[in-house]
Amino acid sequence: MPRFPNVSEHAHSASHRVYSNLEQRALAEKQHIYRLHVGDTYRDPVPAAQAERQLSSEHPGLHNYAPVHGEPSLIDAFIAYVEGRHGETLNPDLVQVMSGATAGLSVVCQVLLELGDEVLLPSPFWPLSRGVIATKGAVPVQVPFYTRLDEPGFDAEAVLERAITDRTVALYINTPHNPTGRVLCGATIDAMMRVAKRHDLWVLTDEAYEEIYFDREPPDAVWKRADIRDRAIAFHTLSKTYGLAGARIGFTHGPEGVMNAIRGMQTFHTYCASRPMQFGAVEALRQGGAWIEESRSLYRDAGYQAADALGVPRPEGGTFLYLDASSQLDPGAVDCTPFLERCADAGVLLTPGRSCGDDYAKWVRLCFTSVPPAQLAAALQKLAPLFRTPIA
Ligand SMILES: Cc1ncc(COP(=O)(O)O)c(C=O)c1O
Incomplete structure (x- = not known):
């Protein structure tokens, strides 16, 4: 019609x-x-990462397309960063460079979601997450959560469990959190992951603020948990960690089967992330500690x-x-x-x-x-x- x-x-x-x-x-x-x-x-951002510092004389074909997967030097730099921050060595084939975490989430939702599928979205949430899910024709199921963490008797597992239907396919989780500034404790994450496993959900773990935590040990990343590694898709971005929001560079990684599909879908989204800024991102990762x-x-x-x-x-x-x-x-x-x-x-x-x-x-x-x-x-x-x- x-x-x-x-x-x-x-x-x-x-x-x-x-x-x-x-x-x-x-x-x-x-x-x-x-x-x-x-x-x-x-x-x-650090000077070497800035747009005006990326030179054609140093990077032949600076303004050409990058590989869909991402610049090899950037993937190496990201893997080294993850080793330092999280003590885990990622397989480079399972890392995809994205045009920021927003595009990463968009590509992944396109890969995972069918029309009418539901994604559990503990609220309040990063405003774009709802829109990204909804623009795929899926339903963001809002579950008041982060503002209730200190309520006596708050049961993270029960509130998520009540929101499950036979259309639920994924759970989105973000810690440290936009907008409440909370860092989820291990017990809360355990409770959330029990729901994800019980109902065979994908776990979309948003690491945007992985470096922004105050007066405490670095929080453990959700995706590292052995029991959910087969279902966790992680989103990282240079926007917050290195002050490079305008560069639009991020990373997604996850299990093998889904990463192949994600790479395929990425081809039809932005094809590749900005090549000049991928070189800037390499410098941020190398020098930004x-x-x-x-x-x-x-x-x-x-x-x-x-x-x-x-x-x-x-x-x-x-x-x-x-x-x-x-x-x-x-x-x-x-x-x-x-x-x-x-x-x-x-x-x-x-x-x-x-x-x-x-x-x-x-x-x-x-x-x-x-x-x-x-x-x-x-x-x-x-x-x-x-x-x-x-x-x-
Ligand atoms: C939780 C969260 N995830 C992702 C993003 C977006 O990241 P990017 O700039 O890489 O698209 C933001 C931006 O504010 C955010 O707060």
Whole structure:
């Protein structure tokens, strides 16, 4: 049947959030705008990794296609990184370079999911994860989770178990976590993995913040667990670890059967990740150890400063605070918009909580790494009175 002038059903799931109204409000006050709604960093990456440092004289065919699999030097550098960080040696044939973790998740979902399949998405979640799943015609099943971890009697296994249907094919897990800043403990991950094994689910493990954890030992990666290694597909990215979000470089690895299919599907997505930035990524992986250490310390200070200023628990990792703004809203408010508007009037942009899950309409997200420390301090000075004064 002809479709013109309509678009496909699942394209409707790709709504993009527009901040322009809030931005216009902030601009109307003619003041500096603090963009704490963007999940990024104010830090420049190590010089050798920067785009302007990649030279045709050093890399013949710099602007040609790269191999679909990825540049061999980049795969080697990633394997060396994983050995250092996780103490595991990956088989290079089972590593695929991706145009960032977003494209990685998209390719993997395309490989795994049929129309109507369900993916358990513990919420709140990284906003794009829901859209990536939905644009494949699959159903992201939102399970309030990370904000409930400290509730007495919270049973991680039972809440996920209740969400299982005969269409459930995968469980997405992210730790350290966007947006709550939580690092899942071993017992919670055990509980989640029991559900995955019991129901033969794929485990999609998002390692975006694997280097951003505060005042604790490096968290153990989920994909390393021997009992789920045959079903775990891991996503890594240079966006957070090395401050290279615009480079669009990430990695996916998993068991043999699925990696062949992933490589095949990758051919039809972006074919390969940006070749010049793959060379930059090699340098980040080789030289970025000190950069990671420094960032971890700066981000920890920023995260703690933000939490203390706003009177909420300090983050355990990641780059966000996720805040319940319901006491700053009239009882009749349907979502956090009035509060976001007050913040915008004060010059600070935050993310609506609903972008991280339908159950979080009255929450807001703040990124504490998107602006330098002095700007963060100024933004917090504007925000603190708004957060600390409940609506009468
Ligand atoms: C949990 C999580 N996964 C993946 C990504 C996206 O990574 P990339 O920039 O590599 O697409 C983000 C970005 O904010 C994220 O928070």
